[in-house]
Amino acid sequence: MSMDKDVREKMDVTKQSSYPIEPVDGALVEPEPENLYQVKLTTILAVIALSWANNCAALSNTVNTTIKFQVAALGEPELAPWLANSNFVVTLAIAPVFGFLSDRLGKKWFLVLGSIMGMMGAVISGSAHKTTTIIIGNCFIGLGNAGCIMGIPAAQEVTPNRLRPWTMGFSQFFASIVVVTGTLAAGAFVKYHSFRWAYYLNAFHYGASAILVFAFYHPPPTTLRRQMAALKEIAGKIDYVGIVLFSGSIASLIIALTWGGQTYPWSAGRVVAPLTIGAIGLVAFGFYERLGYKEGILDHRMFITRNFPILLIVCVIDGMLLLGVNVMFSQQVAALYTHDAVKIATVLTPYLATSAFGCFPAGAIMARTKSYRTLLVGALFWCSLWSGLMALQNQNRLSWAYTFSSLLGIGTAVTTTIPVVALVLSVPSFLLGAAGTLSVACRALGGIIGITTFTAILNNKMATELPRNVLSVLGPAGQANLTQAVIKALKSTQPTALGMVPNLPKNLIPQLQLAQTNAQVYSYKYVWIAISVFIAANAILACALEPVHSKMNNHIESALEESTERKKQMTMVPGQDHTTHTT
Template identity: 65%
Template sequence: MKSDQASESHHEVVLDDALEEEPTAYNVTWRTLVAILALSVSNTCAAISNTTNTIIHFQVESLGDSALASWIANANLLVTLAFGPVLGSLSDRFGKKWFIVMASVLGVVGSIVSGSAQRTPVVIVGNILTGMANSGCIMGIPAAQEVTPNKLRPWATGFSQALASCAVITGTLAAGAFVKYDTWRWSYYLNAFVYGMSAALVSCFYHPPPPSLRRQQSRIRDLLYQVDYLGIILFTGSIASLIIALTWGGTTYPWSSGRIIGTLVAGCIGLVAFGLYERFSTSQGIFDHRMFQSRNFPLLLFVCIVDGMLLLGVNVLFAQQVADMFTTDPIKIATVLTPYLATSAFGCLPAGWIMARTKSYRTMLVCALLWCSLFTGLMAIVTPSRLSWAYAFSALFGIGTAVTTVIPVTALALSVPSFLLGTAGTISIACRALGGTVGITIFTAIYNNKIGSALGREVGQALSKVGEAKLTADVVAALLSSNPDALDMVTGIRKEWMPEIREAQAIAVAYSWKYVWIAISVVVAVNAIVSCSLQSVAHKMNRHIESALEESELRQGQFGMAK
């Protein structure tokens, strides 16, 4: 029995190597370059859709239902996280083109629904649709890697991520301008335009041959039979339960609530059941066993989770910190965020270039993570009087995030069989979304835990100086309220006390954010330690093309193999 299993395992490895053959002659021309651009725009859709999260405060202020504010961001992430790997697995079998096109069209619909909403729940419904759209659009990166020779994949990924980062800068600045000069709704309409552009470009310029798994099967029925239906149900249901619990916990319901505990337990049990099922009951499920041929795959998934905590968590929380400590002007908030976003964007291409030239990535990744850990840690000493420090430190750790944006995704793509790029790529991006959601939840909990006690202490000291310590509880409640006029409505407050109260609030806010950045720094440092165990992928950086777009014998052969 053991010998049979060993023989089967050996057969799978040989099969994978056969599918990684290098073409004798293949030249990349404008067809491939334009297709990479089109697919990069699709990846950009998922990035720019998150820029509306920087103006959630203004959406809720306009429509009400502030208790639902967290769902505006998490509805998108939840659906992307749950369905991304599912669509990725299906795309490896049936092809990626029409998944991306249909997803882009759905993104247009979802963005218009959110932009035209008259109630916050409708915005959330629109974001659910765009989350589903992003589940397909994130396949732009693995699709671009498929049409690129392995040795040039770092270039393709660097370009895709740089374009997405530039879109984030544009979307963030535009969102602030829309809020200040017109309405936040135009931010969603801008997203709709980008989704529409993605659908048009991919339809016109991306014409791949059937995927390898399709070429190996004689009938569509065989591919449908291989779909991991039970795994899909277990995975999506478990992830949904966990994210719902993390979103509701501490806000809508206390963490001790039976609803939160029950949802968390259900999600954890479901993930355990999913893991056991994937391990023992199927070898070609969502977590196809062939992706675990090296230890890189599980390690890089962990790296992506922590990277999501850094990237997505910082995008949301840093904007909130700027509003708390420096300015509530939407354009000025976007301006403060720009140095971080700019260095993160323009560092993507150099990161890809270095990996392509050296065929090495581990040292660069570890150094980048340690760099991020250093400067996110230094963000802990930023105070309301140190805005220039926030500019400098955020710009510096943005350089590190450029590396962590490009390198793990590329290394993971070179660590798994090329015919599973859709599955592996969407799982890695889903892990980033999971990391972002978990990070936002954890870091927000840290802030909320600190701000309550810190405000009580600082405000109490300020009011004690004027002999009105008894007003401390009412003043703290007003400062924690989402109503900007709540403090003026506290009975017994005098205008001449306001400067001391606001100063006390600023001290408490800076104190609370300090612990958030310390937590981020520690988590990123742990990620650097884990990354030291990654293996080289230099031997995979060859001329293999998984999906040939150029007219060649290779392309003819890939079409001819389809049955």
């Protein structure tokens, strides 16, 4: 297909909507208000409320740092992977569906009802007396998060394009502060009371989100809602086939990734079957969206430039970095430095803090320069460098862990903020719900893939290094016959298990504990090397991104301030002339 034909097809896609969009030099130029739109208190309060809603998903993930304590309290350790993934699988499968619907029906009630659903789930998990009950509660939390993450695209809609980087920087800064606070609070709850209060803190946050969004977010009908005023018409254009294919495929993949290598071997039918179904389903979904439905979940108008597909891949790999580092680093701290929940949170704090305080400057730089590619590529290579140096950690280098992780956090502040802003400036503003939730889903999927991949690397290295190290202690002492029993005890969650191994000389216990620590140091080294390589590949991919400076204008998608633009958006109905001034 020739380039001219590609361009004609893209322009034809934009003409399917009565909303005026002009492709100019490969970018989208959207209509601007005749008078400069002014952001005032109404918008600021709405952005705070919407950012608070988005923070619900971020805060819910901090409870994952207490998973081993939840299992220790309630049992059923074989279900531990589902304590986190039950939340992720529901969010991943449902969020893009909610995003697609919210572009047509509006985002407010998805946010409010999602917050209420998350509050219910947090109460169920916090009051649970069985691990399975926590998993059920976390499924409700995942459903709530699928609505709450709409806070990011909604906040971008109520902000003029030129100010979107500032808004995103604030939202991510706010979320990072919540993550730092939530991580420290979760550690304190575990140490001084119970993991249950980490869930109860989430319940309070969800409840406050519902109240704030209801009180301060009053948007006009969406562009697509104004074009199709009748709900019957909207219902007739819902991508039902795409919803079923996408949700089912994602759920199948995550089930396989959660079970594989942990609950069941990768070769087991219970892993192979959902993995195969999920992979085939996603391929079928891609073909259907490409050939069968132009305004579905993967609306063709989002692909008017190459930025959207590239940034989705960037988000997947960035999710491997963000969630992978959060989980693997916290596990490494517990393995090498301390088992105290508060101290673990303290070691994580420099990384989380620099990630938090770097978000706002990253947004400010993009807003002032109207440029982002160099900043993003540089940040990714920076992250690759410092994640690679994290491989040098051992039990005697805690200061190195503090230094390297805090420098890594500076880079992740940029990679957390910039790709999302670039993405929402690369697609039509009336599709921000679908585009934004897809990016979040890709980031979460990347996190699950990353955790699965990095855990597999860790386990594979431990499977060979731990027996070798244990035998090097037991062999010279004439106790080689105890190798398997000792390895089983070292893998146990019970701290006294090693001392209960029959006939094991007590003087060998410190040496065996050191052997286990050395095996962990060796194994985590390869995890960090893998993370570094993935991030470097992401940096190379980001070099292909296109500029968005022509889109950083005064266009306002959802006007909250009293203005001519808001009046127009509140009153426009099908059949009227919707043409506005374009640049």
